[in-house]
Amino acid sequence: MTLETAYYLTGALLAVLGLAIASGVKPAHGALRAFPRSLPAAIIFFGGGAAWFLWIVLNLGESDLAGFPRGLLLGVFGVTALLAFKFLNDLLPVRGLAILLLLASRVLLDIGFMKTPHSIVLAGTAYVFVIFGIWWGASPYVFRNWSEWILEKKSRFAVAGAGILLVGFANLVAGFLVPASVA
Numbered sequence: 001m002t003l004e005t006a007y008y009l010t011g012a013l014l015a016v017l018g019l020a021i022a023s024g025v026k027p028a029h030g031a032l033r034a035f036p037r038s039l040p041a042a043i044i045f046f047g048g049g050a051a052w053f054l055w056i057v058l059n060l061g062e063s064d065l066a067g068f069p070r071g072l073l074l075g076v077f078g079v080t081a082l083l084a085f086k087f088l089n090d091l092l093p094v095r096g097l098a099i100l101l102l103l104a105s106r107v108l109l110d111i112g113f114m115k116t117p118h119s120i121v122l123a124g125t126a127y128v129f130v131i132f133g134i135w136w137g138a139s140p141y142v143f144r145n146w147s148e149w150i151l152e153k154k155s156r157f158a159v160a161g162a163g164i165l166l167v168g169f170a171n172l173v174a175g176f177l178v179p180a181s182v183a
Helices: 003-022 026-037 039-058 070-087 092-112 120-138 140-152 154-177
Strands: none
Touching: 003 026, 003 092, 003 120, 003 154, 026 092, 026 140, 026 154, 039 070, 039 092, 070 092, 092 120, 092 140, 120 140, 120 154, 140 154
C-alpha cells in the first residue's frame, strides 16, 4: 500500500464515521449505546482483531519467533481468543476495537516509515490510535463511560463526530499533497 492510498483509506473511514456521528442520526446513537456489550460487535471487532493477530503470527519470520514453535503460539493465542468469548465477554467489543486500533497503527507507521515530512499527519493519526488502543484495551470501561457521557447531550455527540471528521479530512487533504515521487 502506498502512502497516498493509506491517507485516502484512513481519511475516508474516519470522515464517514465522523459524519455519521456528527450528523446525530439515531442509528449512530443506538450503535454507540449498544456497542460495548454487543455480541455481533464482539464477533466482528474482537474476532477480527484476533484473526489479524493470528495472521501476523502465522507470517512471522523464524527469528521473530525466538525458538517457539509457530503451531504452539497459534494454538495458545487462538484458544485464548475463543475463551475470551466465554469468560471475558463483558466489554469485549471495546477490547476488539483496541486491538484493531493498535494493529492498524502498526500498518500506518510502517507505510509512513522514512517518508517524513510527508507522513506526519498519518503518523499523528497512528499515535492517536495507539493512545486510545492502549487506554481502551487496558480500561474498556473508560470507553463505556465516555460513550454514555457523549450520549447525554446532542452537542457532545456532535463535537465528538466533528473531531473524528476533522482528523479524517486532515488525512484526505494530506493524501492530496503527497508528491508522486514519495507515494
